[in-house]
Amino acid sequence: MPSPPRPPRATAARKSAASKPALSRERVIEAALAEIDERGVAAFNLRNLAERLAVYPTAVYWHVPNKTAILAEVVAVVFRDVAPQQRKNDDWRSYLRRLFQRYRESARRHPNVAPLVAAHLVGNLRIDFDFVEGVLAALSAAGLAGARLVAGYNAVVAALIGFVIQEFSPLPEADTEQWQSAVQQRLLGVDPAAHPVLAANLPLLANKAFILRWQNGSEAPLDDSYASFVEQVLAGLESLRE
Amino acid sequence: MPSPPRPPRATAARKSAASKPALSRERVIEAALAEIDERGVAAFNLRNLAERLAVYPTAVYWHVPNKTAILAEVVAVVFRDVAPQQRKNDDWRSYLRRLFQRYRESARRHPNVAPLVAAHLVGNLRIDFDFVEGVLAALSAAGLAGARLVAGYNAVVAALIGFVIQEFSPLPEADTEQWQSAVQQRLLGVDPAAHPVLAANLPLLANKAFILRWQNGSEAPLDDSYASFVEQVLAGLESLRE
DNA sequence: ACCTGAACACCGTTCAAGT
DNA sequence: ACCTGAACACCGTTCAAGT
Numbered sequence: 001m002p003s004p005p006r007p008p009r010a011t012a013a014r015k016s017a018a019s020k021p022a023l024s025r026e027r028v029i030e031a032a033l034a035e036i037d038e039r040g041v042a043a044f045n046l047r048n049l050a051e052r053l054a055v056y057p058t059a060v061y062w063h064v065p066n067k068t069a070i071l072a073e074v075v076a077v078v079f080r081d082v083a084p085q086q087r088k089n090d091d092w093r094s095y096l097r098r099l100f101q102r103y104r105e106s107a108r109r110h111p112n113v114a115p116l117v118a119a120h121l122v123g124n125l126r127i128d129f130d131f132v133e134g135v136l137a138a139l140s141a142a143g144l145a146g147a148r149l150v151a152g153y154n155a156v157v158a159a160l161i162g163f164v165i166q167e168f169s170p171l172p173e174a175d176t177e178q179w180q181s182a183v184q185q186r187l188l189g190v191d192p193a194a195h196p197v198l199a200a201n202l203p204l205l206a207n208k209a210f211i212l213r214w215q216n217g218s219e220a221p222l223d224d225s226y227a228s229f230v231e232q233v234l235a236g237l238e239s240l241r242e
Numbered sequence: 243m244p245s246p247p248r249p250p251r252a253t254a255a256r257k258s259a260a261s262k263p264a265l266s267r268e269r270v271i272e273a274a275l276a277e278i279d280e281r282g283v284a285a286f287n288l289r290n291l292a293e294r295l296a297v298y299p300t301a302v303y304w305h306v307p308n309k310t311a312i313l314a315e316v317v318a319v320v321f322r323d324v325a326p327q328q329r330k331n332d333d334w335r336s337y338l339r340r341l342f343q344r345y346r347e348s349a350r351r352h353p354n355v356a357p358l359v360a361a362h363l364v365g366n367l368r369i370d371f372d373f374v375e376g377v378l379a380a381l382s383a384a385g386l387a388g389a390r391l392v393a394g395y396n397a398v399v400a401a402l403i404g405f406v407i408q409e410f411s412p413l414p415e416a417d418t419e420q421w422q423s424a425v426q427q428r429l430l431g432v433d434p435a436a437h438p439v440l441a442a443n444l445p446l447l448a449n450k451a452f453i454l455r456w457q458n459g460s461e462a463p464l465d466d467s468y469a470s471f472v473e474q475v476l477a478g479l480e481s482l483r484e
Numbered sequence: 485a486c487c488t489g490a491a492c493a494c495c496g497t498t499c500a501a502g503t
Numbered sequence: 504a505c506c507t508g509a510a511c512a513c514c515g516t517t518c519a520a521g522t
Binding site: 022062 | 504505506507508509
């Protein structure tokens with residue numbers, strides 16, 4: 001759009017109540033999340049963000065250091081409160097089941113954020129101690145300690161993000177129509193001699209298995225697979241308890 | 243750098259042997275991988291790539307449609323041939339163990355590519371049928387069929403990428419020094435009342451558990467955790483065989 | 485067919501100036 | 504303290520022109 005940056009609305013009203021600031025860190029993050037929900041991470045930029053907030057692009061920099069920080073905060077907001085409440089008489093299994101379900105629910109509400117999830121948990125300065133403690137407490141209650149506790153914890157975190165990133169990350173945005181049918185064509189062209197198991201199970205796998213999908217988790221959720229996945233993770237942890 | 247684009251070297255020599263083209267799709271991808279290995283995905287751009295290839299930036303577009311395609315090809319190269327050879331008398335467990343090890347090895351050789359892994363397997367037009375068939379054949383040999391086959395397959399793929407992305411994705415690049423000590427400070431400040439299990443196991447977890455690290459997998463590999471993780475995945479699959 | 489070279493639109497960020 | 508407004512460096516991509 002070649003139009004000049006839109007001036008802030010309510011220029012007069014803004015100064016009414018003791019010059020209350022128009023922007024805040026929270027409003028910036030919130031608007032950023034809305035932008036990402038609508039247009040995706042790839043298309044997210046500070047000028048659109050500023051337009052949504054009805055300020056000049058550079059105003060944002062008063063409240064936030066840079067774009068990277070905004071993205072980090074956005075993910076933090078999306079996964080705020082994923083850690084379930086510890087309930088009395090709640091065994092470790094049901095705690096972890098609830099954690100897995102809540103994590104996926106958070107992602108489902110903001111699927112476009114999924115690509116940022118990996119970068120999020122990797123080196124985040126604002127470590128979510130409640131999340132970490134929740135997992136550790138559950139595993140500890142399961143009887144894991146020492147190296148096994150570490151191994152169990154890493155497995156849980158890896159499992160949490162692995163499925164969800166895959167399931168919800170946006171598929172190629174451009175000419176989706178054409179891309180979708182291209183994938184389907186590719187699948188129909190499988191050579192049963194070279195790839196027998198795949199060929200034999202094609203109807204079962206098509207659009208329901210990673211790599212072999214043409215819709216992502218928002219349109220074609222993998223509920224059954226995820227439910228099974230969670231039970232597999234629990235069984236895996238079970239096997240760790242010697 | 244304010245210097246003008248560097249002209250191609252060997253301008254004369256290039257035309258000697260029947261005007262052999264200086265560039266090729268393979269050389270572009272190869273150079274792109276080298277760039278990413280050295281500078282990371284975030285800093286990767288077409289002008290540096292062109293400089294490495296000693297051509298003008300726009301020359302690349304003759305061999306490749308756009309930047310996204312380059313990145314997709316780079317990941318494809320890194321994970322080319324991850325699927326292990328099927329061996330005679332090779333049970334499904336050892337096949338999957340080899341697959342997990344090879345996958346991680348590929349990532350370890352090019353850790354900066356890790357952030358692209360998710361986007362890779364999500365909707366890739368050039369589906370790696372050998373990879374898919376390898377996993378399916380192993381699970382099929384394990385006795386899984388129908389919905390369980392799908393669930394097992396999705397679990398394996400999720401597990402493969404979840405750990406590796408986490409382990410190798412680059413930590414915040416800027417002022418790493420300061421960031422590292424900041425993380426360590428945060429950890430030392432854990433409140434044992436609020437987060438008892440974490441506090442009690444701090445030395446065990448520090449720099450060895452996801453989220454609680456200040457070095458990534460290239461500097462501080464999580465070998466033991468990964469070995470355990472693979473066994474947990476296998477145990478999870480085992481539990482699927484009713 | 486393959487590369488040069490100019491050019492464009494876009495974007496993150498800095499900084500001085502306003503109020 | 505908080506926002507405007509100009510400005511800069513950088514970057515992906517298009518396209519006409521060369522050979």
